[in-house]
Amino acid sequence: MTHKILAINPGSTSTKIALFEDEKEIFTETLDHPIEEIEKYDKVQDQFEMRKDIVISFLEEKGYDINELSAVVGRGGMLPPVKSGAYEVNEIMLETLEKRPAMEHASNLGAPIVYEIAKVAGVSAYIYDSVRTDELQDIARISGMPDIPRTSTSHVLNTRAVAIKTAEKYGKKYQDMNFVVAHLGGGISLNVHEKGQIVDIVSDDEGPFSPERAGRVPCRQLIDLCYSGKFDKATMHKKLRGNGGIRAYLNTLDAREVEKMIDNGDEKARKVYEAMAYQIAKGIGELATVVEGKVDFIILTGGIAYSDIMTSWIKKRVEFIAPVEIVPGENEMESLAYGILRVLRGEEKAREYVE
Known part of the structure; x- marks a missing residue:
């Protein structure tokens, strides 16, 4: 049927x-x-x-x-x-x-x-x-500030699908494996899957910057900027989501444009783009500790996972943790x-x- x-x-x-x-x-x-x-x-x-x-x-x-x-x-x-x-x-x-x-x-x-x-x-x-x-462990909800408990917001639909697909590819069950998955798109989020549950995440405001989002920034300086009188609330929100990240540094949202800039010898573009890879790798390492390093696969997905230069930079830093699978696209x-x-x-x- x-x-x-x-x-x-x-x-x-x-x-x-x-x-x-x-x-x-x-x-x-x-x-x-x-x-x-x-x-x-x-x-x-x-x-x-x-x-x-x-x-x-x-x-x-x-x-x-x-x-x-x-x-x-x-x-x-x-x-x-x-x-x-x-x-x-x-x-x-x-x-x-x-x-x-x-x-x-x-x-x-x-x-x-x-x-x-x-x-x-x-x-x-x-x-x-x-x-x-939201399947976070209780310990993952504690942020350090009782006013702001951590909640789960990540690219669940695509990351869970590619984890299930990777398990099937190797003849195993998703529920028997551990994955760290990084979704690389206009926004970037990461999560760790332990035996069929997403037990912790790095959300788009806790970790790597992305083409349009600032990611994790120093909190004290952020507070100072909010109260500097230079920017209103809406502008500050835009600095974090919409006008942050690569856009703020290079005035483009398109990773393909950044790679053209790099090919043309733009050292600033290369440094910013590699910094994004560096931060993504740090996020993967951070989540690997949640499962005490017992990671079966690291998966890179999302639109930017089509980029050979980006995935190679990340892979170089994290493949000591676990094998890296690249499953590009949104797949929603x-x-x-x-x-x-x-x-x-x-x-x-x-x-x-x-x-």
Whole structure:
């Protein structure tokens, strides 16, 4: 029996959709939403009908019959902390995302869109590996400042998928292995997987800088800068996320542009880019201590993992810890579909969402 799974991933100005038949990708499409359209809505949740209608119209135009679907899966939104894996979308989840999400985020639209489509198709709707997956050990939650406990925010969907894929590649079970995974994209986060759970992380504001984010910066100087009178709160937030990292040093967000600069002999570009690799390697080393160095594989993933120069710099510093696997790309649509495929095949169980 084959399974047809529709995956939906809402982003800030687009909605990605993909259809899979078992492991085979039938299509992937990015449905763009012009910024002037997005700006008509006061809240992300207000975009629900617009985005749902665009997805359904696209499927109708292409002649895809939703009645042939086995399941629909969406990107998990900003729920209160949840476990990894699949959750079946229910009314409690929808109410939470609508009325009390942890924060405004386009991913909050994933569950309501797939729920409506699944209802028409007569199948179940799921989310998988929510953005808010949190399986941290208690010891990992202590930050040093009781006012600010550590929580888990990392690129769970892609990092967990590539860890499962790497385990399968070597004929082993994800639940029997330990991984340190670094997601290298516009934002960079790292996590450590111990026997099937993400037990600690280095979030995008705790570790390496990235193309647009400042990462971990000296706290005392940051406080001084906040109270210097030179910048307002919004500007300081932008310095950390949006205008930080490589952009702040080299005025570009594109790692490919940085590599062209390096090829043309730009020493500053080389130093900044290598510093990013250096910090990523430090983060990997930091997380290896969580499992007392018992790491089966280090995995480099995300868009920047396509870069030979970046991955070679990181690999040189960390391969003494464990073998390094490079699995480039975001892999989000595949990750969503494959997760639910495992549920449909009885290899995983979907959880019931309760507050």
